Amino acid sequence: MSPTTDDRPRKLPFVVLALSAGTFLMGTTEFVIAGLLPEIADDLNVSLSQAGLLITAFAAGMIAGAPVMAVATLHLPRRSTLILALVVFALGHLVAALSSSFALVLAARVVTALATGTFWSVGAVVATTAAGPAATSRALGMLLGGATVATVAGVPLGAWLGQLSGWRGPFWVLAALSAGAAAVIGRFIPADERREAPSVRAEFTALRDVRVWLTLSAMTLLMGGVLATYTYISPLLTERAGISAGAVPMVLTGYGLGALVGTTVGGRLGDRRPLATLITAAATTALVLLLLTLFSPSPVAAVVLVTLMGTTGFAASPALGALALRFAGSAPTLVSGVSGAAPNVGIAIGSWTAGVALTSPLGQAGPPLVGTVAAALTLIPLTALALMRATRSETPPPQLRAAADQSIGCGTKAIG
Known part of the structure; x- marks a missing residue:
């Protein structure tokens, strides 16, 4: 192109x-x-x-x-x-x-x-x-x-x-x-300039597309893994890395800035090569969380890895949301609502699992290990989407189809 x-x-x-x-x-x-x-x-x-x-x-x-x-x-x-x-x-x-x-x-x-x-x-x-x-x-x-x-x-x-x-x-x-x-x-x-009257039936029909559920599964797993780690990041920083409690807010600010960079960069790359962006983000997030599990006793390593966790973890979010809406076709509203709920399901399950891990012999290393497993599991639905060559077969909503004919075609060629 x-x-x-x-x-x-x-x-x-x-x-x-x-x-x-x-x-x-x-x-x-x-x-x-x-x-x-x-x-x-x-x-x-x-x-x-x-x-x-x-x-x-x-x-x-x-x-x-x-x-x-x-x-x-x-x-x-x-x-x-x-x-x-x-x-x-x-x-x-x-x-x-x-x-x-x-x-x-x-x-x-x-x-x-x-x-x-x-x-x-x-x-x-x-x-x-x-x-x-x-x-x-x-x-x-x-x-x-x-x-x-x-x-x-x-x-x-x-x-x-x-x-x-x-x-x-x-x-x-x-x-x-x-x-x-x-x-x-x-x-x-x-x-509102919707050309077609909205249909509740069409909205539920959009949920029958397996690609939607694969995308929602990836959302749940990845955000659940990152936020499970983040929920218990303070004890990891203070008790395992030896960082003073007064310095924790500064570390968390670094995480937030990293997340802001991740959503910005991920949004731009996700429009060009969504699946490549998603698989890379999930794999690097799993690697960062594994390194955090192993090297968090080092204060410098902990600070750097927490910032990178925000960057890599949130880089996938824009592309995941975009794919879910794209697969929903002309009935995106319910899928958008479920997309908002999916990360919260992951957070609820992930934070509970991380809490159990925290009280296990793993101690403060437990939550990032839980996050590592969840992020690694994200590669399963993403790989399934790639194998289905999902983005080659999507049909854009009617209101976007005219504008999408050329750009979507070019974008899917880049993905393949």
Whole structure:
């Protein structure tokens, strides 16, 4: 393919940037709660373990809510659905900020998770449609980048604000920012231009494609492996690598920056050679986690490998999301919702398994070993996709087909 025939846009549409701002807010609310648990437990008169249910409830809401809400809002215009999700997101934070009841705060977290799942499942479709078929991975990389920036900047800022103003302060700020994001999306997101009426039956039919499930399996395994390791990274750094507790946030910042680089680079490479990008990312992630298992007693090695874990682990995410939407054809919304739930399933299973490994004779080396196995297993569904020559046979959605004829053909030749 000649370089002159590469019609990928130099810049992604502003729509994608606006949606990534929404994923930043939602990534912040998902993870900031961990830094506020002691204050919440004291204020609401519950134990620390009970307060931890606020994290579990959000994950459960994402797992169940993303696909359910994708179907429930299918017949609503996509712009209206995004605005509604942000309004509900804002109201959930207001209820939590005003409440003195732990049960009500817990319920608000579930509602907030439902809004987050809705925003992601619809936002991913809107972003990739606006970007065009030749920039699908780049668009998803930008959306994932918003959530990644949340771990680097949003979560620390939220925890800092919580120290200054109490745990309710970040909730007030997130409510205000999400209301502002709803106004921006209402102004700049174009009206829905779907040529065909959405069909619930078609959405479920898309899930019958084995390629979709192979892609979702890869998502679950890879993110489950990386986040299983990340969940217990603090004891590994302090007890095994001998790094001081005060330096751990700096190491985690390196991980977050690595993840941001990974989503950016993976998004660009994923549009050109998706399967090659995915297999390389999974293999290098397994290698990095194995090296972390073996060499984490060295502080320097631990810091470098944790940063690389973020880079390689998240490099696959944009291409995985793009492949799932591509295999869904003209019914991408439910697949997008399930794609949002799949990593959370992996995180839930992986973190539980890593916790068991942590209490075994393996100790702090247990979680990265669990991550190594999960990342290595990711190569099974990815290899199956490669053997099926999956990307040669996909049919782009009708609204993208005209623009895709040349770029998809060139891209699949590069993959093969």
